[in-house]
Amino acid sequence: EPEVTQTPSHQVTQMGQEVILRCVPISNHLYFYWYRQILGQKVEFLVSFYNNEISEKSEIFDDQFSVERPDGSNFTLKIRSTKLEDSAMYFCASSEGAGDPYEQYFGPGTRLTVT
Amino acid sequence: QQQVKQSPQSLIVQKGGISIINCAYENTAFDYFPWYQQFPGKGPALLIAIRPDVSEKKEGRFTISFNKSAKQFSLHIMDSQPGDSATYFCAAERPGTYKYIFGTGTRLKVLA
Numbered sequence: 246e247p248e249v250t251q252t253p254s255h256q257v258t259q260m261g262q263e264v265i266l267r268c269v270p271i272s273n274h275l276y277f278y279w280y281r282q283i284l285g286q287k288v289e290f291l292v293s294f295y296n297n298e299i300s301e302k303s304e305i306f307d308d309q310f311s312v313e314r315p316d317g318s319n320f321t322l323k324i325r326s327t328k329l330e331d332s333a334m335y336f337c338a339s340s341e342g343a344g345d346p347y348e349q350y351f352g353p354g355t356r357l358t359v360t
Numbered sequence: 361q362q363q364v365k366q367s368p369q370s371l372i373v374q375k376g377g378i379s380i381i382n383c384a385y386e387n388t389a390f391d392y393f394p395w396y397q398q399f400p401g402k403g404p405a406l407l408i409a410i411r412p413d414v415s416e417k418k419e420g421r422f423t424i425s426f427n428k429s430a431k432q433f434s435l436h437i438m439d440s441q442p443g444d445s446a447t448y449f450c451a452a453e454r455p456g457t458y459k460y461i462f463g464t465g466t467r468l469k470v471l472a
Contacts, residue, residue, distance in 0.1 A: 249403070276458060278458070278459070280460075280462075286464065287366075287449070287462045287463060287464040287465060288404065288449060288451075288460075288462040288465075289462070290459035290460060290461070290462075293458035293459055295458070300458045301457060301458050301459055303459070336403050336404070338403075343458050344392065344453065344455065344456075344457075344458075348394075348406045348409075349406070349460065350405075350406075351396075351403030351404045351405065352403050353401065353402050353403045354402075354403050
């Protein structure tokens with residue numbers, strides 16, 4: 246069964262450093278998303294991406310964040326200057342279309358630890 | 361208005377029992393309500409979903425009950441099994457948006 250993959254599974258970085266989280270969405274999917282989950286809290290939407298453009302972003306997704314689809318298979322989330330509060334599990338998701346009945350398939354996540 | 365409130369935070373059920381997780385929302389524009397199941401170390405996976413034009417949807421041992429007037433919906437897991445032990449998230453989506461608003465999650469433990 247096709248699945249969303251994410252690398253690395255765990256990333257440790259120092260405050261102020263740049264990090265890039267990588268995702269390979271399911272191959273025929275057209276919509277891509279990033280969510281994050283701070284330990285013990287709910288999953289929060291960050292951004293959605295379609296046709297090489299951001300479709301929607303949350304208030305969390307400020308100028309420190311950017312997304313890119315550098316080639317036909319990867320989808321990346323860049324955090325330019327990490328803060329302690331960026332420590333969280335970051336989930337990538339993809340869907341064939343937008344909204345019901347198109348399910349969003351989630352990857353296993355990247356745990357980001359900022360020290 | 362954008363929140364989805366979920367309860368309980370954690371739940372312990374005996375094997376064979378019924379697990380019930382509740383969610384409530386304020387925004388009447390939400391029109392799609394999925395439930396996700398998450399095992400440790402894995403991403404959330406869609407379990408079952410409902411639209412507000414039906415009051416109940418059943419898939420195997422999993423049932424969503426939907427009360428549109430009360431703006432509440434719940435997940436019932438019948439004949440709960442130890443393999444059901446996971447974190448369950450309800451979510452909601454507004455039409456024309458590309459994002460899910462998740463509840464805070466319920467950690468379910470089913471005792472053997």
